[in-house]
Amino acid sequence: AQSVTQPDIHITVSEGASLELRCNYSYGATPYLFWYVQSPGQGLQLLLKYFSGDTLVQGIKGFEAEFKRSQSSFNLRKPSVHWSDAAEYFCAGNFGNEKLTFGTGTRLTIIP
Amino acid sequence: DAGITQSPRHKVTETGTPVTLRCHQTENHRYMYWYRQDPGHGLRLIHYSYGVKDTDKGEVSDGYSVSRSKTEDFLLTLESATSSQTSVYFCATGTSGSSVADTQYFGPGTRLTVL
DSSP states (O other): OOEEEOOOSEEEEETTSOEEEOOEEEOSSOOEEEEEEEOTTOOEEEEEEEOSSOSEEEOGGGOEEEEEGGGTEEEEEESSOOGGGOEEEEEEEEOSSSOOEEOOOEEEEEEO | OOOEEEEOSEEEEOTTOOEEEEEEESSOOSEEEEEEEETTTEEEEEEEEEETTEEEEOTTOTTEEEEEEETTEEEEEESSOOGGGOEEEEEEEEOOSSSSOOOEEEOOOEEEEEO
16 A cells, blocks of 8 residues: 655754655555645644655755655755744645545654 | 635533534635544545535544535534544635545634534
């Protein structure tokens, strides 16, 4: 069955440090992949998406993600986090239909 | 961002009562979705619509029904609310293009508490 897995429930990083959030998928082909961010009490905002082509995609707020077919991964990165990046991050995949399958999310805490 | 509103934003109700949540969009997007968000589960799809009067079930559709009589409105109804339906409900819309992989845009959410 198709699925999206975010192995880390909670990550804590210091402000200014680099960040990598992991996302893995299970699918027989290449899915379309998305990263969303949810600030407390808010809806989800799209950070970036991968459909095809260049495997390194740039998004908003200084985020980027790299698609690695060999590892079935689509990890989100940021070189230097800011306190405002504290939020919950969701990876999602489209496996060839109208629907998105979401991971369970990773909560990011930033230490001053 | 797409203009998506949800009403009400917060609701407290009692077990056994009917509840209707409304999603309204101003973007003329073809697809509309209802999700619920629960700790440890991420977002799970309840129902979705691919056009006026065209709807289909998601992975957690039991106890829920939907209707879409206009492009801009998508209603989610809990016929007889149960405590297990206490959750945060999100509406989303999706553009229709040549690919089914269109981006989904999310509303602000409705927090529903069933006592």
